[in-house]
Amino acid sequence: MAGHCKYSCETATQTLEWIEAIVDFVRPYAFLINAHVVNFFTDRLWEAVDRDWINCLRRESVENLLLIPSGVVQDHWPDSLKEFVLTLSSLVFPRKQADLQMVFSGLQVISPNSVLAQGMNQKKKHEVEVLSAVVSSIANNVRAHTVVDVGAGQMDVMIRKFYCSINY
Known part of the structure; x- marks a missing residue:
């Protein structure tokens, strides 16, 4: 089950709602987003990633890992990981190219x-x-x-x- 964008930029209000949803989603991960690559290793930032997620994704096939950016989740994943991927895919800008x-x-x-x-x-x-x-x-x-x-x-x-x- 792949997620789809549930937001729109048809009005300024809708655009603002979308931006706020993205900010709310990203906020808990700001320490990872703002870190330099070297900090990921020196400060052991990977330890902040949910241990169940890491264990689950380590066992996942490459084919399934490549589907994550499209919002595809696997039934055997932890609910929190499924929710993360589906929420993320609902926030992406639609890939349909306009004429x-x-x-x-x-x-x-x-x-x-x-x-x-x-x-x-x-x-x-x-x-x-x-x-x-x-x-x-x-x-x-x-x-x-x-x-x-x-x-x-x-x-x-x-x-x-x-x-x-x-x-x-």
């Missing part, structure tokens, strides 16, 4: 020139092309002349500035 041309009519995806694309693998190049087109479309629709990208890397900022400037 961007339908959502953003007239979306123009332009490939970066060779200077901007230098050092990018195909995946990164595709992500930059699509995200830049979406940002440009939204900016044009709301008549924004400035887009602020907080936390972006230097290359991402430069590329988005380029794309937004060519679409005005």
Whole structure:
């Protein structure tokens, strides 16, 4: 039995509920999430993981372990582990890809020139092309002349500035 996302971003209220559910779920594990890899070993953080979970998962087949990110649980697992996996899978962002041309009519995806694309693998190049087109479309629709990208890397900022400037 695989879980499915029970949240939505159709309204601001629904989005906030989803964010709060994620924060509530993650909060008890913050010490693991915020730890550096070296701390996992030096501070023996693995000892904080439920012993029944560890024993159960050690005996599990690789095939079953690979199903965990999809929300698939096994009947013989401890109830707390099943609940954890199912809750986690209910919080994930749906993997169904939207038809961007339908959502953003007239979306123009332009490939970066060779200077901007230098050092990018195909995946990164595709992500930059699509995200830049979406940002440009939204900016044009709301008549924004400035887009602020907080936390972006230097290359991402430069590329988005380029794309937004060519679409005005």
